[in-house]
Amino acid sequence: MKLLEYQAKEVLASLGIPIPPGRVARTPEEAAGACAELGPVAVKAQVPVGGRGKAGGIKLASTPDDARSAAEQIIGMDIKGFRVPLVYCEGALDIAREIYLGFTVDRDARANILMLSARGGMDIEQVAEESPDAIARLYPDPWRGPLDFELNQLVFAAGLGEHARALVPLIKRLYRAIPEHDALTAEINPLVITGDGRVVAGDAKLETDENASFRQRALEERYSGVLEGDPYEVEAKKRGLTYVSLDGEVGIIGNGAGLCMGTLDMVQRAGGGAANFCDIGGGARAEVVENALTVILMNPRVRGVLINVFGGITRGDEVARGLVQARDNLGMSLPLVVRLSGTNEEEGRAILKENGIEPGASGWEAAQKIVGLTR
Amino acid sequence: MAILLDAQTPVIVQGITGREGSFHAEQMQLMGTRLVGGVTPGKGGGTHHGVPVFDTVAAAVRETGATASGIFVPGPYAADAIMEAAAAGVTLIACISEGIPIQDMIRVKAFLRDLPETRLIGANCPGLLTPGQAKIGIIPQRFSSPGSVGIVSRSGTLTYETMAALTAAGMGQSTIVGIGGDPVLGLSFSDVIALFERDQATTHLVVIGEIGGSDEERAAELLGRGSRLRTVAFISGRTAPEGKRMGHAGAIVSGNRGTARSKEEAFRAAGVAVAETTSEIVELLGAPVASHGGDEG
Numbered sequence: 001m002k003l004l005e006y007q008a009k010e011v012l013a014s015l016g017i018p019i020p021p022g023r024v025a026r027t028p029e030e031a032a033g034a035c036a037e038l039g040p041v042a043v044k045a046q047v048p049v050g051g052r053g054k055a056g057g058i059k060l061a062s063t064p065d066d067a068r069s070a071a072e073q074i075i076g077m078d079i080k081g082f083r084v085p086l087v088y089c090e091g092a093l094d095i096a097r098e099i100y101l102g103f104t105v106d107r108d109a110r111a112n113i114l115m116l117s118a119r120g121g122m123d124i125e126q127v128a129e130e131s132p133d134a135i136a137r138l139y140p141d142p143w144r145g146p147l148d149f150e151l152n153q154l155v156f157a158a159g160l161g162e163h164a165r166a167l168v169p170l171i172k173r174l175y176r177a178i179p180e181h182d183a184l185t186a187e188i189n190p191l192v193i194t195g196d197g198r199v200v201a202g203d204a205k206l207e208t209d210e211n212a213s214f215r216q217r218a219l220e221e222r223y224s225g226v227l228e229g230d231p232y233e234v235e236a237k238k239r240g241l242t243y244v245s246l247d248g249e250v251g252i253i254g255n256g257a258g259l260c261m262g263t264l265d266m267v268q269r270a271g272g273g274a275a276n277f278c279d280i281g282g283g284a285r286a287e288v289v290e291n292a293l294t295v296i297l298m299n300p301r302v303r304g305v306l307i308n309v310f311g312g313i314t315r316g317d318e319v320a321r322g323l324v325q326a327r328d329n330l331g332m333s334l335p336l337v338v339r340l341s342g343t344n345e346e347e348g349r350a351i352l353k354e355n356g357i358e359p360g361a362s363g364w365e366a367a368q369k370i371v372g373l374t375r
Numbered sequence: 376m377a378i379l380l381d382a383q384t385p386v387i388v389q390g391i392t393g394r395e396g397s398f399h400a401e402q403m404q405l406m407g408t409r410l411v412g413g414v415t416p417g418k419g420g421g422t423h424h425g426v427p428v429f430d431t432v433a434a435a436v437r438e439t440g441a442t443a444s445g446i447f448v449p450g451p452y453a454a455d456a457i458m459e460a461a462a463a464g465v466t467l468i469a470c471i472s473e474g475i476p477i478q479d480m481i482r483v484k485a486f487l488r489d490l491p492e493t494r495l496i497g498a499n500c501p502g503l504l505t506p507g508q509a510k511i512g513i514i515p516q517r518f519s520s521p522g523s524v525g526i527v528s529r530s531g532t533l534t535y536e537t538m539a540a541l542t543a544a545g546m547g548q549s550t551i552v553g554i555g556g557d558p559v560l561g562l563s564f565s566d567v568i569a570l571f572e573r574d575q576a577t578t579h580l581v582v583i584g585e586i587g588g589s590d591e592e593r594a595a596e597l598l599g600r601g602s603r604l605r606t607v608a609f610i611s612g613r614t615a616p617e618g619k620r621m622g623h624a625g626a627i628v629s630g631n632r633g634t635a636r637s638k639e640e641a642f643r644a645a646g647v648a649v650a651e652t653t654s655e656i657v658e659l660l661g662a663p664v665a666s667h668g669g670d671e672g
Contacts, residue, residue, distance in 0.1 A: 107588040110484040110559045142482045182478055212476035214451055242622050257622025258530025258585050261611035268614045279622040310532045312515035364652045
């Protein structure tokens with residue numbers, strides 16, 4: 001789960017990392033109140049994507065009236081597909097220096113990597129590309145976490161030795177987000193060093209692991225309801241489906257993530273566009289297919305559906321009967337093309353044909369068929 | 376003849392009395408796998424599918440001499456199950472379980488660093504299968520046939536589909552290895568390719584990758600340095616949007632990293648043919664190869 005900035009900062013604060021004074025505002029009135037209390041503030045849209053400033057989602061306000069009108073403009077705005085549900089009003093900092101601190105999963109190393117750089121406030125991936133030596137790196141032992149001397153080395157390697165006394169304990173606190181919250185990525189960029197030598201989190205990103213939600217209920221319960229989310233993805237999640245909304249017109253169901261992604265690719269290659277990704281898993285059981293079709297047909301942009309199933313242990317004739325039943329239960333009238341292969345594929349295809357469903361011999365042929373039918 | 380697994384390998388199943396573990400243990404036996412036991416804490420002393428059940432992996436290894444294990448326990452317990460197997464001396468571990476926290480897997484990887492003999496496949500994978508001999512995991516054997524094509528893949532059903540197409544075209548397989556769809560994995564593409572490279576029975580190779588991470592790029596580099604295997608690569612997810620996880624926890628494009636394009640270009644640069652659709656995999660594998668990174672083949 002990607003936390004919003006104010007949520008990430010609440011978590012950082014709970015770990016003992018200083019954050020600037022700030023208030024969440026759900027209405028322009030609350031934003032005005034926050035400014036009256038805090039003085040000049042930055043009014044910041046809360047969405048889980050970068051580039052808020054460029055999109056007009058961050059405005060400075062020196063008076064409560066300014067803050068009110070800034071919030072009026074920002075709340076409800078659309079930023080990269082997310083409707084802004086609320087703003088975070090944050091007091092100004094006396095910035096002497098901006099640095100970078102973060103951790104993420106280094107997939108190649110199969111390990112967590114801590115990163116520190118004197119170049120704060122810039123895109124760290126750009127820094128990594130242009131001057132990789134400007135980033136100091138540490139792979140902490142995942143069983144015991146980083147030791148003081150390792151962090152000391154990290155801080156000196158980053159050329160920030162003069163701030164070691166403040167930075168070493170702060171990095172240690174940030175690292176606690178891994179064992180305590182199953183965090184996968186955290187980024188404090190910039191980490192601000194103030195005129196009086198304090199270290200404060202200027203911005204914050206935090207992503208936690210959905211696979212760990214069985215032991216991390218608290219954060220999810222507290223924060224997951226804030227964003228509206230895509231209505232089809234919300235519905236799919238309720239029904240226990242693995243579903244991602246896309247912007248094309250062909251609904252897709254596949255069994256297996258790789259097979260399903262490959263199906264989206266073939267639809268595009270055939271000149272169409274997929275409306276979604278939907279992986280119904282290995283078994284392709286009838287009620288799961290019906291659930292998936294229900295969600296896909298909620299989307300008015302969908303003009304036809306392509307189902308790509310490879311039956312391994314599940315038999316093709318069973319899958320075919322399930323598909324026919326699902327279509328009939330839903331009274332589906334849009335074009336439907338099914339590519340069914342694997343165990344008992346001949347029997348399965350015969351059942352589809354008898355029931356007026358177009359079978360495709362290969363995934364590629366099926367993709368061309370559905371694109372032709374939905375043009 | 377094959378890599379990692381053959382008809383002689385003594386195998387146990389962790390979670391053998393669970394629904395998934397029980398079903399697939401039987402499938403493994405049906406294809407001839409030498410299943411010597413199972414583990415379910417609290418059910419030790421009984422038997423299941425005609426093999427003894429033990430409370431711990433250590434006891435199973437002591438009594439049966441098992442060297443390989445298939446893990447079917449729920450995700451929250453799977454990391455511990457992997458470490459239990461490794462600590463008991465099991466050297467081939469295929470973890471089929473999905474939904475394992477990524478930080479658990481990072482700790483497992485650190486744990487395994489002290490056990491260099493242990494090979495972990497997965498997690499969140501279909502396991503491995505040597506046609507006509509044995510399997511650990513859930514790959515349906517009916518689509519396999521013995522032969523000389525090695526397959527290594529991050530996907531499940533896409534692999535079955537490729538196996539079936541190869542078998543239909545008369546091209547049997549040496550071993551099929553599903554390395555899994557998680558971001559932090561046991562064996563990488565490169566690890567498995569290096570094993571196929573040394574296996575004289577394997578002459579052809581299919582690499583099935585997907586978006587996310589850079590294991591495919593590393594595999595391409597390895598193949599580009601010289602290979603005797605005639606290789607075809609396929610990457611799924613070229614139309615996946617940035618920042619969305621496509622089913623597998625590891626299938627995600629982050630910024631400009633992990634794209635299908637980058638992976639395909641890496642394979643092409645290494646002289647490896649890239650299939651545009653799964654049907655093309657068989658065509659390209661059978662077609663004369665114009666340029667190849669190999670120096671022996």
